[in-house]
Amino acid sequence: MKLEEVEVFVEAVLAGSLAGAARRLSLSPMAASRSLNNLEAELGVRLVHRTTRALSPTGEGEIFLPHAQALLEGRASALADLRPDGSGLSGHLRITASAAFGRRVIAPLLPAFMQQHPALNVELQTTDEQVDIVAQGMDVAIRIAPLRDNRLVARRLADNPRVLCASAGYLAQHGHPRTLHDLAEHQCLAVTGTSHWAFVQAGKRVRQRVTGRFSASAIDALYEACAGGLGIVNLSRWYVEPALQQRLIEEVILQDAEPEPLGVWAVYPSSRLVPAKVRVFIAALEHAFTRPMPAR
Numbered sequence: 001m002k003l004e005e006v007e008v009f010v011e012a013v014l015a016g017s018l019a020g021a022a023r024r025l026s027l028s029p030m031a032a033s034r035s036l037n038n039l040e041a042e043l044g045v046r047l048v049h050r051t052t053r054a055l056s057p058t059g060e061g062e063i064f065l066p067h068a069q070a071l072l073e074g075r076a077s078a079l080a081d082l083r084p085d086g087s088g089l090s091g092h093l094r095i096t097a098s099a100a101f102g103r104r105v106i107a108p109l110l111p112a113f114m115q116q117h118p119a120l121n122v123e124l125q126t127t128d129e130q131v132d133i134v135a136q137g138m139d140v141a142i143r144i145a146p147l148r149d150n151r152l153v154a155r156r157l158a159d160n161p162r163v164l165c166a167s168a169g170y171l172a173q174h175g176h177p178r179t180l181h182d183l184a185e186h187q188c189l190a191v192t193g194t195s196h197w198a199f200v201q202a203g204k205r206v207r208q209r210v211t212g213r214f215s216a217s218a219i220d221a222l223y224e225a226c227a228g229g230l231g232i233v234n235l236s237r238w239y240v241e242p243a244l245q246q247r248l249i250e251e252v253i254l255q256d257a258e259p260e261p262l263g264v265w266a267v268y269p270s271s272r273l274v275p276a277k278v279r280v281f282i283a284a285l286e287h288a289f290t291r292p293m294p295a296r
Contacts, residue, residue: 003075005039006068008032009047013065014269015134017055023137026092090119093277096133097142100219100239102126106142109288113281120277128218134269140278141267142285144236154265157282158289161237162259163244164252169229171250177232180208180257187212187231189222197234198260205260234259238289264289 011021012032022032040047047061057065097106102124114122125131125138133141144160170187177183180199188210190197196207214225219235226233227249243249266282268274 001039001042002035003071005035005042006071008035009039009061010065010068010072012036012048012055013057013061015055015137017135018050020135020137024094024139089117089277089280091275091277092121092123093140093281094123094125094136094138095140095142095281096125096127096131096136096138098128098144098219099126101142101144104239105288106285109284113284117277117280133267139268139275140281143265143267144262153269154267155282156263157266157286158264160262160264162234162261163237163240164232164234164254164259165226165240165244165249166232166252167227167229167249168247170226170231171252173229177252178255180206180254182254183208183210183232187214189225189231189233190215191219191222192217199254199257200260201257206257208257236262 007025008018008021008027011024012018015021015024018032018036019029021027022029025032027035036048043060043064045060045064046058047064049056049058095102095106103126106124110122110124114120125136130143130145131138131141142157143154174186177186180201183197188197189212190210192215194215195209195211197210199206199208212231214230216222216225219239222233223235223239223243225231227243232252240249244251266285268278
């Protein structure tokens with residue numbers, strides 16, 4: 001039994017399609033189909049039901065799946081024990097993250113990371129939409145948002161404190177909000193479709209309604225509007241810290257509340273079979289949070 005063929009079966013079930021498995025394993029659809037056919041022929045059973053649109057395990061496939069995963073996990077564990085520092089990583093690592101986080105945090109660490117692992121190819125997909133990482137064949141997603149899919153495995157990498165910011169010009173013209181309710185009298189620059197910001201007040205989570213003349217779907221646009229004097233923005237500290245240090249904008253500190261912090265999460269399809277390339281990348285990302293953010 002070839003482990004490469006077993007891997008195609010496992011990935012096809014996780015992705016719900018052979019096309020998804022092929023993308024994840026960098027195979028052609030024909031090669032993935034051939035591998036699955038070979039495995040079924042060797043075992044003498046049909047492992048999956050296949051249609052033009054979907055794939056699902058048969059009863060025999062459901063029985064074999066945990067054994068297949070155990071086989072692959074054993075291989076991964078053996079290789080990890082031989083190379084505990086992650087040396088010798090190869091293949092493709094597919095990462096997805098928001099556009100701003102990908103540009104500001106992930107992209108700067110990739111040159112050194114890839115120099116350490118010259119046989120590893122990396123694809124970074126940046127989007128502000130929450131992609132289906134299984135269907136898209138992604139190895140790991142980095143998310144700073146409430147997690148909506150409980151089928152996935154999430155690991156918290158770091159805290160994600162948020163800060164209110166405005167330009168000196170805006171504050172000179174409109175004054176500094178001192179309390180949470182003062183925000184109702186200010187231009188607040190929010191993500192499109194957002195009507196409230198979350199805060200922590202006296203140890204409790206509260207929501208404050210915010211309004212403003214400008215909204216955007218991307219935080220890059222919100223930052224530029226803030227720096228240009230259009231209003232107050234609520235952004236992650238990792239994003240605004242360089243601008244704060246350069247005094248391009250100012251932090252707005254309320255006397256009675258602070259923005260609710262979020263978390264930075266690594267999300268992947270399964271707690272089993274986490275490849276060494278994913279574990280080593282996550283470790284590098286965690287380390288990045290201990291260093292100052294690069295200047296904008």
